[in-house]
Amino acid sequence: MEFLSYLISGISLGSVYAIIALGYTMVYGIAKMLNFAHGDVIMVGGYVSLLTMTSLGLPVWVAILLAMVVCTILGILIEGLAYKPLRSAPSLAVLITAIGVSYFLQNSALLIWGANPQVYTPVIEGAVKLFDGQLSITYISILTVVVCVVIMIALTIFTSKSKMGKAMRACSEDKAAAQLMGINVNKTISLTFAIGSALASVAGILLCSSYPTLMPTTGSMPGIKAFTAAVFGGIGSIPGAFLGGILLGIIESLAKAYISTQLANSVVFAVLIIVLLVRPAGLLGKYVPEKV
Amino acid sequence: MSRILTVDNINVYYGAIHAIKGISFEVNEGEIVTLIGANGAGKSTTLKAISNLLHTKTGSIEFNGEKLAHVPPHKIVEKGLAHVPEGRRIFLQMTVQENLEMGAYTQGGKNFDADLANVYEQFPRLKERRKQIAGTLSGGEQQMLAMGRALMSRPKLLMLDEPSMGLAPILVEQIFDIIKELHKKGTTILLVEQNAQMALSVADRAYVMETGKIILSGTGKELAQSEEVKKAYLGG
Ligand SMILES: Nc1ncnc2c1ncn2[C@@H]1O[C@H](COP(=O)(O)OP(=O)(O)O)[C@@H](O)[C@H]1O
Ligand SMILES: [Mg+2]
Numbered sequence: 001m002e003f004l005s006y007l008i009s010g011i012s013l014g015s016v017y018a019i020i021a022l023g024y025t026m027v028y029g030i031a032k033m034l035n036f037a038h039g040d041v042i043m044v045g046g047y048v049s050l051l052t053m054t055s056l057g058l059p060v061w062v063a064i065l066l067a068m069v070v071c072t073i074l075g076i077l078i079e080g081l082a083y084k085p086l087r088s089a090p091s092l093a094v095l096i097t098a099i100g101v102s103y104f105l106q107n108s109a110l111l112i113w114g115a116n117p118q119v120y121t122p123v124i125e126g127a128v129k130l131f132d133g134q135l136s137i138t139y140i141s142i143l144t145v146v147v148c149v150v151i152m153i154a155l156t157i158f159t160s161k162s163k164m165g166k167a168m169r170a171c172s173e174d175k176a177a178a179q180l181m182g183i184n185v186n187k188t189i190s191l192t193f194a195i196g197s198a199l200a201s202v203a204g205i206l207l208c209s210s211y212p213t214l215m216p217t218t219g220s221m222p223g224i225k226a227f228t229a230a231v232f233g234g235i236g237s238i239p240g241a242f243l244g245g246i247l248l249g250i251i252e253s254l255a256k257a258y259i260s261t262q263l264a265n266s267v268v269f270a271v272l273i274i275v276l277l278v279r280p281a282g283l284l285g286k287y288v289p290e291k292v
Numbered sequence: 293m294s295r296i297l298t299v300d301n302i303n304v305y306y307g308a309i310h311a312i313k314g315i316s317f318e319v320n321e322g323e324i325v326t327l328i329g330a331n332g333a334g335k336s337t338t339l340k341a342i343s344n345l346l347h348t349k350t351g352s353i354e355f356n357g358e359k360l361a362h363v364p365p366h367k368i369v370e371k372g373l374a375h376v377p378e379g380r381r382i383f384l385q386m387t388v389q390e391n392l393e394m395g396a397y398t399q400g401g402k403n404f405d406a407d408l409a410n411v412y413e414q415f416p417r418l419k420e421r422r423k424q425i426a427g428t429l430s431g432g433e434q435q436m437l438a439m440g441r442a443l444m445s446r447p448k449l450l451m452l453d454e455p456s457m458g459l460a461p462i463l464v465e466q467i468f469d470i471i472k473e474l475h476k477k478g479t480t481i482l483l484v485e486q487n488a489q490m491a492l493s494v495a496d497r498a499y500v501m502e503t504g505k506i507i508l509s510g511t512g513k514e515l516a517q518s519e520e521v522k523k524a525y526l527g528g
Contacts, residue, residue, distance in 0.1 A: 163393075
């Protein structure tokens with residue numbers, strides 16, 4: 001029963017990683033860059049939703065909506081101001097810029113909201129008790145898993161069925177060829193950042209609802225873990241990000257329970273290294289066939 | 293015959309490399325015009341400049357009476373100018389049909405079914421393989437897909453960059469038969485080739501490029517007879 005409870009909390013944590021990893025992986029797929037600021041968008045989503053609920057006293061759904069809108073705009077701005085001018089720059093320059101944007105967001109949050117951790121108000125509270133109260137599952141962890149699965153399905157349908165989603169895949173593969181089809185590549189990249197950032201805000205709300213402290217560095221570690229999850233599952237792959245996120249959450253939760261709380265992160269990264277040694281492209285990643 | 297494309301004294305650079313040195317040529321409606329020349333002559337660069345994938349430093353390109361200088365590349369195809377790039381550049385991880393859908397990206401969708409049926413009629417192989425991932429097609433099939441994809445945009449001018457590249461002789465024949473057929477149906481074609489013999493045999497007019505310049509021009513027949521062309525490009 002204890003194991004089951006750790007497993008469930010692992011799946012729930014993993015679902016948060018998966019939602020963040022989906023954003024990472026979509027952006028990587030199209031812009032071929034690691035947006036290290038992605039994790040910090042989570043934190044912004046956390047603050048915006050918290051302040052909407054506490055300072056403005058507005059209902060939860062308004063808070064969620066507002067956080068999504070703010071983060072979407074933030075994502076579009078980050079891409080347009082920081083990354084777009086570097087479209088043809090060496091990837092190292094883009095990487096350094098992404099790290100810079102990450103610090104910029106953290107320090108702006110520090111300036112605006114201060115360093116003190118704030119207590120987050122979970123969007124739902126309570127738990128279901130099963131097996132005569134031996135197993136308790138919080139509503140928020142159920143909600144997290146459900147939201148993650150819905151997002152994953154929606155993204156899969158979007159990229160495989162909609163015109164815009166297919167254009168996104170075309171851009172991911174070959175931008176020049178996509179332009180020759182009449183696809184506006186800049187707009188498509190911008191849209192991808194918008195989707196990724198909206199997802200990050202949702203992840204932020206779910207994460208803070210499960211682990212209710214919020215500070216400017218809150219998004220940093222989950223961001224790195226989700227990046228790991230995306231690589232684990234195969235960077236660029238949507239089902240890969242989902243699988244990688246869930247597995248990472250489970251491994252972390254079980255390692256915390258049965259090995260050591262301090263070592264849990266090391267175990268997570270050790271597993272990543274082993275998987276990449278065996279499957280360098282990640283679990284579901286595939287090598288892109290050579291262009292002929 | 294009305295003029296559809298006018299390239300007027302354009303210069304294109306890759307950084308400091310002067311790749312296209314003041315070339316001019318034109319394509320009239322209904323023609324097959326070919327641009328031949330050795331590897332590195334600047335043929336692909338010329339097509340990329342016309343599609344605005346590359347910046348033209350000086351000179352002008354006019355398509356259907358409109359200057360293309362400030363048209364972004366993704367707006368070019370909307371105007372009826374389709375470019376099948378060198379190396380085909382189909383979307384390898386997408387299905388055959390999805391590739392064709394991307395070709396029709398700028399079309400409102402109301403002609404989609406008819407256009408798709410047309411392309412499938414032209415290329416029955418693609419129809420058989422419509423659900424297959426494009427990366428699994430053979431070289432010849434990939435070329436057909438690249439051409440079919442371009443046709444989905446209902447082009448007024450179709451630019452083909454080395455469609456015969458890397459194909460076995462029998463497939464080269466097949467591709468050229470398709471080019472002739474498209475021409476017969478009224479498509480205007482600007483054909484870039486290293487295979488000068490084949491290109492000249494189908495072309496109404498031809499230009500020979502060498503190191504960024506046009507050094508010869510004439511009808512396909514004339515150039516096929518020319519001693520200079522024979523020696524340099526037709527193996528004696
Ligand atoms: N991306 C590039 N950067 C620098 N030089 C290039 C690039 N692409 C082509 N070139 C140079 O421009 C010239 C023309 O190339 P290209 O148009 O590809 O020739 P062709 O298509 O006739 O074989 C060549 O000298 C080639 O080396
Ligand atoms: Mg070429």
